[in-house]
Amino acid sequence: MKNISIGLIGLGNIGTGVVRLLEQNEKLITRKLGARLVLKKVADIDITSGRGVKIPKKLLTTDARDILNDPDISIVIELMGGYEPARTFILDAIKKGKHVVTANKAMLATFGDEIFPAAQKKNVDIGFEASVGGTIPIIKTLKESLAANRICSIVGIMNGTCNFILTKMTNERKPFDVVLKEAQELGFAEADPTFDIEGIDTSHKMAIVLSLAYGKKVRLKDIYLEGITKISAQDIAFAGELGYRIKLLAIGRLKDDAVEARIHPTMIESEHLLANVNRNYNAFHLVGDASGPVFLFGQGAGMMPTASAVFSDILDSARNVLKGISGRVPLRSINETGMKDIRLVPMDNVETKYYFRFTALDRPGVLSKISGILGAHDISLATVIQKAREEAGAVPIVMTTYKAKEKNVRQALKKIDRLDIVRDKTILIRIEDEL
Ligand code: HSE
Numbered sequence: 001m002k003n004i005s006i007g008l009i010g011l012g013n014i015g016t017g018v019v020r021l022l023e024q025n026e027k028l029i030t031r032k033l034g035a036r037l038v039l040k041k042v043a044d045i046d047i048t049s050g051r052g053v054k055i056p057k058k059l060l061t062t063d064a065r066d067i068l069n070d071p072d073i074s075i076v077i078e079l080m081g082g083y084e085p086a087r088t089f090i091l092d093a094i095k096k097g098k099h100v101v102t103a104n105k106a107m108l109a110t111f112g113d114e115i116f117p118a119a120q121k122k123n124v125d126i127g128f129e130a131s132v133g134g135t136i137p138i139i140k141t142l143k144e145s146l147a148a149n150r151i152c153s154i155v156g157i158m159n160g161t162c163n164f165i166l167t168k169m170t171n172e173r174k175p176f177d178v179v180l181k182e183a184q185e186l187g188f189a190e191a192d193p194t195f196d197i198e199g200i201d202t203s204h205k206m207a208i209v210l211s212l213a214y215g216k217k218v219r220l221k222d223i224y225l226e227g228i229t230k231i232s233a234q235d236i237a238f239a240g241e242l243g244y245r246i247k248l249l250a251i252g253r254l255k256d257d258a259v260e261a262r263i264h265p266t267m268i269e270s271e272h273l274l275a276n277v278n279r280n281y282n283a284f285h286l287v288g289d290a291s292g293p294v295f296l297f298g299q300g301a302g303m304m305p306t307a308s309a310v311f312s313d314i315l316d317s318a319r320n321v322l323k324g325i326s327g328r329v330p331l332r333s334i335n336e337t338g339m340k341d342i343r344l345v346p347m348d349n350v351e352t353k354y355y356f357r358f359t360a361l362d363r364p365g366v367l368s369k370i371s372g373i374l375g376a377h378d379i380s381l382a383t384v385i386q387k388a389r390e391e392a393g394a395v396p397i398v399m400t401t402y403k404a405k406e407k408n409v410r411q412a413l414k415k416i417d418r419l420d421i422v423r424d425k426t427i428l429i430r431i432e433d434e435l
Contacts, residue, residue, distance in 0.1 A: 002035040004318045007067030009089060010080030011044035014103055014130070016051040017307030018077060023053060033318055041067045068092050075317045077310065078102040087111050094119050099317035099326070101310055103130035109204035109220055112211065120336040123326045127313025132205040133158060133282045135305035136298040137312070141286070142212040143333045149288030151213040153253040155435055158205040160280035160300040161196035162228050162248040164188045167278040170245060175233050188280055198227035199248065199263045206250040210261055213252060215334035216342035224262035224347045231265050235357060235427060238398050239267050242383065245275040246429065258343040260350055267355055267431040274435065285435060348407035353382070353431035358397040358416065359424035362389045366421050367397065377412035379404040394423040400431060
């Protein structure tokens with residue numbers, strides 16, 4: 001039986017999961033592959049701490065070049081994360097004709113336009129199933145299963161930390177700060193949670209997903225982005241009253257030949273599948289023009305779920321090694337030479353429904369002033385909620401709208417927030433009830 005040598009750079013949580021999965025399912029993997037995967041070297045800056053997996057000492061190294069320079073290793077698994085030296089290691093592996101498997105979404109979203117063409121030129125694979133949605137096979141679904149479809153829309157919950165926080169805020173009616181602290185104590189949120197709660201992690205994943213869905217280059221800075229830090233328990237309660245739940249959604253939608261690409265907290269009908277994706281789970285709701293709706297759900301992070309996705313790529317590359325082929329499936333769903341810049345719908349032109357929470361004095365004429373400005377900007381109201389005041393001062397006034405244009409909404413809110421009866425900046429949350 002043939003041996004295929006692999007090298008692992010980065011023995012953190014996911015790297016350890018990959019070693020464990022090989023240990024755990026070695027016989028099954030060998031049967032499925034028809035060859036033996038041999039973990040030839042493992043590189044990490046820390047090779048002394050125990051990880052609960054058996055790795056012979058002689059395989060361990062602190063120098064990734066021991067893997068990159070080993071001609072026997074045909075697949076390099078990069079699980080160190082970060083931009084550098086991960087980017088340099090990957091480019092070096094490509095140069096040496098090695099297939100690469102990575103979970104590094106930040107690096108691919110930023111340097112993909114350098115890495116993918118280089119890999120195509122050298123006829124090597126870049127496997128990145130684990131970079132988006134953890135264990136969920138979203139990359140393969142876009143590249144292979146739905147390959148013949150125009151993707152009408154792709155809407156995802158792509159960040160487990162945000163989903164965990166929003167779920168807890170909804171179920172336990174607690175404020176954002178309290179829930180974030182609890183999430184950190186439970187290990188669901190990082191000590192510095194900025195990347196997650198500001199939506200940056202989601203934007204990296206979204207850039208990758210959109211490039212596959214549309215076979216186009218997507219620049220991170222062009223994706224509209226709002227995180228979840230401004231979501232309050234009060235808005236979650238009003239959302240419930242209106243029959244909605246709030247989720248951090250990444251929304252990609254085909255509009256003629258352009259694509260909407262936006263990430264923001266969104267109210268969705270509480271019956272929708274995405275509204276019921278709770279805790280740290282991720283999910284994707286896609287609509288293909290031929291397939292119709294497709295829903296994918298699973299663990300977006302975690303040692304073994306992510307290792308499972310890494311392994312699907314290792315096996316793909318190992319099968320190619322056995323057959324002496326590569327490039328059967330284009331790396332980003334179309335040939336790299338055909339990758340053009342994506343045409344995005346400017347956020348100002350997006351049309352959706354809105355939820356507004358005004359903080360205004362409870363006086364005669366207040367509602368008509370606010371609704372007058374909205375009407376003058378072509379914004380039509382669907383519902384209005386105002387609770388009787390319990391004490392002197394401002395009260396929340398909640399309005400939802402029919403579809404309106406983002407540009408008109410911004411202009412109207414600017415005027416409303418300048419009114420002397422308005423005491424706080426108006427809260428805006430977009431509503432998507434036609435997913
Ligand atoms: N920080 C990410 C999340 C983990 O919370 O979903 C994997 O990308």
